[in-house]
Amino acid sequence: MGRATALIAGRGALPAHLARALAASGVPFVIAQVEGFEMENPDRLPVETFALERLALLFDLLHERGVSRVVLAGAVTRPRLDPERIDPRTALLLPRILPMLGQGDDAALRAVVALIEEEGVEVVGAGAIAPDLxxxxxxxxxxxxxxxxxxxxxxxxxxxxxxxxxxxxxxxxxxxxxxxxxxxxxxxxxxxxxxxxxxxxxxxxxxxxxxxxxxxxxxxxxxxxxxxxxxxxxxxxxxxxxxxxxxxxxxxxxxxxxxxxxxxxxxxxxxxxxxxxxxxx
CATH class of the missing domain: 3.40.140.80 (LpxI C-terminal catalytic domain)
Structure with a gap:
């Protein structure tokens, strides 16, 4: 059995493809879907939904499930954050996230990857899960x-x-x-x-x-x-x-x-x- 993996899912078919590959390999996984960016889910896979305003709760989920590897899969456009929904722990991360949102997709993604890695979780590409793609x-x-x-x-x-x-x-x-x-x-x-x-x-x-x-x-x-x-x-x-x-x-x-x-x-x-x-x- 491989390392527990989390799919941070956005819109499209890619998350379901990767979930099938993980299941076929016997790798335990959890799908954490970004609220408002629902993935295609023809297999009716169980999904945990999280709000970007409460990003710290996602990190709690990763640790609770013993996740050591994360794949970002699916389309997520830069969201409009609701200040009233931001929890205190996530608020501490905003000074690092907000400036990146205005610099383009690459900068925003680099910021997210850095935060995940600081939680001791490795970020890998879709090709590491399903090289046939x-x-x-x-x-x-x-x-x-x-x-x-x-x-x-x-x-x-x-x-x-x-x-x-x-x-x-x-x-x-x-x-x-x-x-x-x-x-x-x-x-x-x-x-x-x-x-x-x-x-x-x-x-x-x-x-x-x-x-x-x-x-x-x-x-x-x-x-x-x-x-x-x-x-x-x-x-x-x-x-x-x-x-x-x-x-x-x-x-x-x-x-x-x-x-x-x-x-x-x-x-x-x-x-x-x-x-x-x-x-x-």
């Missing part, structure tokens, strides 16, 4: 990227690196060398929906390369937290946007429901390319 480099689909797609992927990677340096999004859409959209706070689904509705007419050559959606972590990002993820819904959204395929950075993007994701891509004629990071051999 991080596929090896290669094209996973029947459809293959062409030379124009490869050029668009390079351009998109450059754009995402520049966005990440400013602590913005982790994705971009490029077609025929032109950036059609970048990912911002509304997220991937909103970006791809906009491309589907508006940006299709921006391609200079209607018969040329249809474009790619590229996704990667931010440069210098702590890869234990907030790794980007794709899944079957991402493939469907990319298809609605008229794109040729999806390109993700190897080792930096989680693929949820991989078999179904690849099957959907094959059915829709899209490629899914796990591309080595720029500059790697």
């Amino acid at each position: 991080l596929p090896a480099p290669g094209v996973l689909t029947e459809a293959q990227p062409g030379a124009a797609d490869a050029r668009d992927a390079v351009r998109a990677a450059e754009i995402v690196a520049a966005l990440g340096a400013a602590d913005l999004g982790q994705g971009a859409v490029v077609a025929q060398g032109l950036c059609l959209a970048v990912e911002t706070l509304p997220g991937t689904d909103a970006m791809l929906a906009w491309v589907a509705d508006v940006a299709g007419a921006c391609r200079p050559d209607p018969k040329g390369a249809r474009g790619v959606f590229f996704k990667a972590p931010k440069p210098g990002q702590d890869r234990r937290v907030d790794l980007p993820a794709i899944g079957p819904a991402t493939v469907e959204a990319a298809a609605r946007a008229g794109l040729a395929g999806i390109v993700i950075e190897a080792g930096g993007v989680l693929v949820l429901d991989r078999a179904e994701t690849v099957a959907r891509a094959d059915a829709l004629g899209l490629f899914l390319w796990v591309r080595p990071p720029c500059g790697s051999s």
Whole structure:
């Protein structure tokens, strides 16, 4: 039996995926869900819900359950804290947390990780729990990227690196060398929906390369937290946007429901390319 693990859960399917992996390995675990950011829970797993205004109570839960390892999994946008709900112990932490909330997602996450580690609990990435979520480099689909797609992927990677340096999004859409959209706070689904509705007419050559959606972590990002993820819904959204395929950075993007994701891509004629990071051999 492995080390007792806590999943600090936000929105999306990732927490349930990790819970299944832990259960299959016989590892005891607890799911602590952030209030207001409910995870997808098709297996009806038991969940403890905590409020960020009472963060100290989460630490009590970790110690009560003998937790020595934590994974942050799922989407949590920066919340509005209710001062009236803050308990005295959590109030002592606020001088460290509040300044970070105004500096961007990376700074806020670093602050949370530091507080957890000070409780003597190790913070690990999702890949440590379910390494199969991080596929090896290669094209996973029947459809293959062409030379124009490869050029668009390079351009998109450059754009995402520049966005990440400013602590913005982790994705971009490029077609025929032109950036059609970048990912911002509304997220991937909103970006791809906009491309589907508006940006299709921006391609200079209607018969040329249809474009790619590229996704990667931010440069210098702590890869234990907030790794980007794709899944079957991402493939469907990319298809609605008229794109040729999806390109993700190897080792930096989680693929949820991989078999179904690849099957959907094959059915829709899209490629899914796990591309080595720029500059790697």
